[in-house]
Every structure is written in C-alpha cells, then in structure tokens.
Amino acid sequence: MESYKGHVDTDQKVQRAAIIGAGALGRLLAARLQPFCAQLLLVTRTKEQADAISGGGGIQLVDGTEHILADARTAALEGPGEAVRLLQEMEPEWIVLAVKQQHINGALAESVQRAMGVSTRLLLLQNGIGHVERLLAAGIDPDRMYAAVTTEGAKAEDTRRVIHTGRGLTRIGPAVSKESGGSELHSGPLYRETVIREAQGLIGLLSSAGFTIQWTNPIAPYVWSKLVMNALINPLTAILRIRNGELLESPHALDLMRRLFNEALRIAGAEGVPLSPGLWEEVLQVCVRTAANSSSMLQDVLAGRPTELDWITGALLRAAEKYGMDAPSHRAVYLLMKAIEGE
Template sequence: MAKVFFMCKYAILKKRENEVHPVRIRIVGAGALGLLFASKIAATAAIVDLITHTQEQSDLLTAKGILAVSSQEEIVYSVDAFSMHTITGAAELLEPVDWLFLMVKQKDITAALLQQLLLLVTPTTRIVCFQNGIGHMELLKQHFSNDRLYAAITTEGALKLSAASFRHSGHGTTWIGRLENMSSDSVEWDEAEIILQTMLIEAGFNVFLSKKIISNIWNKLLINAVINPLTAILQIKNGALLESLYIKDLMSVLFEEGCLVARAANITIADNLWEQLIHVCEKTAENQSSMLKDILEGRTTEIDWINGALIQYANQYKLALPTHQAFYKMIKHLESR
C-alpha cells in the first residue's frame, strides 16, 4: 500500500520565521496543472492560495488538502482555497499576492473571468498565463498592461484524478517570460523574477526565464497542432503516432503547414523542432494527449486556440492550410456528438 504523508502548514510556517517576505502566489484554476503547482509550492516557504470554480471544491480542498498520487506514495498538502463566486463578493478579504498563475483552460478565459481577475490582484501583482495554444494573451492585454503580463510554457504533465487529487504524469521543463519585447542581449531579470524562479526550482520544477517566450509559445503550438488532433481522431496514445509511416506522413504535412504560418508571422522556429516533436511523442509515449482526453470525456477541446488559431493566422496571410482545416473540422464534429 502507498505511504501517505501530510505536509501541514505548521511545518511550512516554522520554515518561514526567518524570511523577510515570502513570495505570495495565487493560482486561479484548481485543475490538473493548478493542483500540481499549488501542492509543490505549498511545500516551500512561499504562500499559496487556490481559487476554484466551485464552492464544493474549495470546501473539500480546505478540509482535506490536495492529495498527490504516485506509484510510490501519496502525499497530502494543506492549502488555502476559495471559490471564485465567494471571493468576488468579498475580494478585500484576500491577501495581496506578488504573482497570479492563470491555470484555467483557454475556453474558460471569458469576459466574466477577466473581470473577476481584476478583483484578485493589486496593481503590482504580475500575471503568468500557462495555457497551451495562442489567443489568450491578446485577451489579457485588454485588461492588464504588458509590463505585468507573463506567459509560461510547460512540458510538465498532470492528470486530475478527482476534485482534490492529481497524478504528476511527467516531469518537464517550464519557461516563463515577460510579454513585453526583450532584446536578447539587454535583459536584466528583476529581483521578483529571480525570486519566483528560485522558489519554483525549490518546489521541484525545472524552470527557465525566457527572453523569447512568444517563440516558445509558437514552437509548442506547432508541436500540439500535430500531436493533439491526430491522437484525438485516431484515438491512440502519443507514442503510437510513430508506429505507422502513413501517420508520420500526416504529421509531417501538419508540421510543414504550421511552419508556413509561423514563418509568415515572423516567429523563430527552432532548427530541430521536428526532432523535438518526435522526442515529445517518445517521451510521452504512454500518455493520452489532452485533446484525446477531452474528446473521450465529452468536453470541448482547445482546438480553436491550436489548429483553429493557425488557420486564422493563415487566412490573414492568405496561406492555404488544407490539412489543418480538415483536422479542425473532424475535431469539431467529434466535439459536437
């Protein structure tokens, strides 16, 4: 039987005694990624709270903590959790935070959520968006200035098992970067950014600060735009994509069409991006992609922000993306069943 450990606030508070100002993090979205980051951060000297969608989930998390499940052990992390609906009526009761991590899906970034976010931050809170795909940062920019907006790209893998438990399905790397333009030689990371990176490394994440986050976002987008729709339509795990020459041909066509758009948008594509794509399939061979999971569980997918977004850019540049168009329509059909 797996061993169960309890990480309680008492131990964490004791650890904080000598600290001048522990970094404060607020995580919006207590799904797979939110539970992973909240639990690992809760085990450091940082202070973290979680904003859930429902009252039921915040009550459960407050009472029982987050259960991190692995094949060797189960660990319970105690966290503060509040539901979005309760706190928007009494946001002044929340502690101010240094960083807000936005960990909802693309479809959840609605006008209402953006209004609610305004209540969860102070003018100095910086916001980091972890979504796969593109389109979300444009929405965020309508409400927050560029100098406090960050994007993150992560290859961590997390699976939500229940409202208060998750499995860390794959260790990866996370790149965090300011949205405002940074020329590669003139960058000095400020103290808050270094503190955040140090804390996340202490929490067990492999984290880099990136001067080219837009290019990181697009490079991951080009990978997701191949793996996600193919695995979702064929209903196979990521590794199985590499087992057929026919599928590899399709991967290559999707990849080349995606690169066409990225080049038109002036994005730097990594020289070895195709090799990276193959490596992702190998490294996550046993995983179901997020799009396959969404389809199997009857949820809408992030296709509109992945292949759909590429198609929109292509229209703007008058480029044809017939294969992405076809896959987009097939996923939309599967979503509508």
C-alpha cells in the same frame, strides 16, 4: 531579436502567491509550492471543488512512489465575488493563471485585473495563443504579464487527486515583447536589471519546490513550438482515439503529421517567429517519451468536455487567414474534430 537564458537569484522567494485554476497543473503547483510559501491561495472554478479540497483534507499528489497530502486554502470563482475579495486582501506578489484557454473570457479577465494589486505580477500557463490579447483587453499592464512554457506532466483523477506523470522543464519570460506592445523593460539594459529582478522571486519559489526553471527571452519561439507540437499530436490522437506513441506506428499518421508540420512552419514564418530547425525531431521525441500517455484533447473528448481545439488548431488557422495563407491539412483536422465534438 535578443535571446537570453540567464541566471537568476533563486535564494529569493515569493511569500504570497495565488493559483487560479485547480485542474491537474494547478493542483500540482499548489501541492508543491504550499510548503515553501507563507501564503498560498488556490482559486477553483466551482464552490464544490473548493469545498472538496479544503474540507476533504487537501490535495492528494502522487509523484512516483511519493504520496503527498497538501493543505490548501481555497476560494471559488463562482458566487458573490469571494475569490476576488480574498485576492485583493491578500495582495499576492504573483498570480499564476492555470486555467485552460477557453475559460479566459471577458469576465475572468476582468476578475484577474481587479484582483491584481499594485505590485502583483501575472504568470500565464496556457497552451496555444490568443489569451494574452484577451487579458490586455481587460486592462492588464503588459509589463506585468509573464508567460511560461512547461513540459511538466500532470493528470487529474478527481476533484482532489492529481498524478505527476512526468517531470520536465519550465521556461519563463515576458509575455509581451517590446515589438508587440511591451515597454523598454523587455529589451536593452533595463531588461536584465528590472525584469529578471521581478521574476526571480517566483523562479526561486518554483525551484525550491522541485521544478526545473529557465528564464528565457524572447519566449515567443517556445510558445509557438509548443503550439505546433500540440497541433500535431492532440487533434490526431483525439480523432484516432490512440495514445501518443501510436502515432509513430502508422505511416499514414506520420505523413499527415509532416504535412501539418510544414503548414505550421510557414504560418510561424509569416508571423515572424523563428522556430528551431530540429523541431520536427523534437515532436517525434515527445511522442516517444509520452508514448503511453493519452493527450489532453483525447481525454477531453472521451470525457465529453470541450477541447482546446479553437486555441490550438483554430489559432493556427486564424493566423494563416491573417496572411492570406492556405492550411488545408489543419483545416481538415479542425473540421473532423468539430464533427466529433458535435457528437
């Protein structure tokens, strides 16, 4: 498997971009990109949020001691297809899909497919696995989909305000490898000449906006590494109602995390995805660096919102079942979380 983390020309920038999803990460991206992009459209789920942002003075971004008010052109997915119409008229060079996994249903996937112009590329920012297959089923060309794995931290406070809770690294690479259905563009000499050329405009835009970007191919090991991290941290903090750092204070929680980790490693191995030998230490370091943070799953539970459990722990369990493997620790965590969600 070829691995390349190469230089791209960040002087080139995307001029027309759209972000679908106005959660914490979507708003962070919109606020940061807006000054560097000739046309930027933020697509919200509801008209209420679109009106709150466009009519209320824009997005309020708090980044350390910096307070930014960013004007944002908005459109809502709900309603008579206005968002798709505006996207079609705009013909964005890139669409960034920043919604959570559970929101990528057939209707949304079809809307994204209809909104993509002949030269539009799609960047996926979801945690977990499974969404690429749903987008492929909607007829989106695999060679026009790219995946991102980010450690940027963001927290939404209301419909407009977002706090940048931590800077990180964002890796970008082809979402579909040649082996799993992509074309020759994802391997061999055409890879550097064509795929990087297509992505460098977006990478240039993100870099200008202050994000640290690394082009990475294959990206699957990093997608799986983040999946494993989320499967270890998110459900346990949600079940125990504790912050990330408190996981390290309990020997019982650490023992369970290690069991979850070993099961996940075996599942990834069966899937043919090589994971770093130092991933366990990386998980512990994430808990240290984000010690005061509440995981997104804990926030969802406390707010009574649906969680991403089915696309994190559930995704691991589906992969295990595919290979006839048992994952008893992940199964127990999954059932406990389902019981909590049922409340």
